[in-house]
Amino acid sequence: MIYSRNRRLRVNASIRSLVSENTLSTNDFVMPIFVMEGQNKQEPIDSMPGIFRRSIDLTVIECKELFSLGVKAVNLYMKVSDTLKDNTGKEAWNKNGLTQNAIRAIKDAIPEMILMPDVALDPYSIYGHDGIIENGKIVNDATNDALARMSVSLAEAGADIMAPSDMMDGRVLVIREALEESGFTDVGILSYSAKYASSFYGPFRHALDSAPVDHENIPEDKKTYQMDFHNSREALNEVYKDVEEGADIIMIKPGLPYLDIVAKVREAIDLPIAVYHVSGEYAMLKAAAQNGWLDNDKAILESLTCFKRAGADMIFTYAAKEAAILLNK
Numbered sequence: 035m036i037y038s039r040n041r042r043l044r045v046n047a048s049i050r051s052l053v054s055e056n057t058l059s060t061n062d063f064v065m066p067i068f069v070m071e072g073q074n075k076q077e078p079i080d081s082m083p084g085i086f087r088r089s090i091d092l093t094v095i096e097c098k099e100l101f102s103l104g105v106k107a108v109n110l111y112m113k114v115s116d117t118l119k120d121n122t123g124k125e126a127w128n129k130n131g132l133t134q135n136a137i138r139a140i141k142d143a144i145p146e147m148i149l150m151p152d153v154a155l156d157p158y159s160i161y162g163h164d165g166i167i168e169n170g171k172i173v174n175d176a177t178n179d180a181l182a183r184m185s186v187s188l189a190e191a192g193a194d195i196m197a198p199s200d201m202m203d204g205r206v207l208v209i210r211e212a213l214e215e216s217g218f219t220d221v222g223i224l225s226y227s228a229k230y231a232s233s234f235y236g237p238f239r240h241a242l243d244s245a246p247v248d249h250e251n252i253p254e255d256k257k258t259y260q261m262d263f264h265n266s267r268e269a270l271n272e273v274y275k276d277v278e279e280g281a282d283i284i285m286i287k288p289g290l291p292y293l294d295i296v297a298k299v300r301e302a303i304d305l306p307i308a309v310y311h312v313s314g315e316y317a318m319l320k321a322a323a324q325n326g327w328l329d330n331d332k333a334i335l336e337s338l339t340c341f342k343r344a345g346a347d348m349i350f351t352y353a354a355k356e357a358a359i360l361l362n363k
């Protein structure tokens with residue numbers, strides 16, 4: 035005789051919803067957005083169907099739409115012209131730079147929108163690296179000083195939370211100190227603590243034209259700073275250091291192939307955890323859906339819910355807008 039039947043709690047949608055352990059909501063989403071120079075301009079990103087680069091005016095309209103759908107945070111990325119790039123990334127702290135202007139414009143239009151600009155030098159680097167290069171190496175401490183200058187400049191423009199994605203050692207502390215010294219005690223740090231050197235960033239680098247350049251004496255990949263995907267204990271090491279240095283939120287990236295890391299970090303710390311459903315994951319899903327091999331809407335809601343099940347509090351995803359529309363139905 036079988037008395038214990040797990041299927042009893044699955045017989046209809048009502049009972050399934052009563053015993054449901056995790057819920058996905060628009061409160062969980064952070065939408066990454068790509069900004070470019072110009073007026074009334076919008077360019078599709080081929081490798082990321084449904085995603086665009088937009089000039090600031092159209093970005094503001096998009097942000098208003100996102101906010102009204104319940105998406106209350108955006109992560110900002112800039113496509114700057116090649117003429118503004120150099121080895122120091124100094125355009126990143128230009129008071130009137132594209133990022134600073136975008137932050138001011140969005141804040142002005144939607145003060146409650148949480149703005150989390152990316153803090154890294156790659157979109158501003160002629161070499162496409164997240165750090166300054168000397169003698170063929172990415173130098174750690176000089177890069178940290180640049181990231182601190184960049185952070186203060188972004189905070190001055192009105193950003194709420196710095197999102198350093200560079201993976202230099204000790205940068206959370208250097209950024210925290212610079213923010214405190216400049217009076218930005220309420221500006222937070224969401225640290226990409228466990229960011230792996232991943233092939234899943236391909237479509238993003240295409241979107242920003244930010245891939246490491248093929249150049250003599252320039253590292254061809256980011257493996258000397260981003261983590262090795264063979265490792266998981268090392269992720270905890272990275273996370274503990276960033277917590278100690280004053281991070282407010284911890285990020286794990288990429289997402290779906292790294293849910294073991296999300297679950298492990300969830301066990302280890304009590305700070306909020308963010309996870310990044312990266313460009314390559316989004317592109318794979320869209321490619322399959324466009325071929326009719328996957329149900330787009332179901333696959334998106336399932337993928338995003340799996341992040342919650344693994345223990346994430348917030349999800350950076352290019353599918354945030356369409357998922358919000360689905361959840362609001």
Ligand code: PBG
Nearest residue numbers: 154156199234235238312313314
């Ligand atoms: C760069 C940065 C990258 C992403 C976010 N910030 C790419 C990289 O490290 O080369 C990837 C995001 C994505 O693939 O969606 N600092």
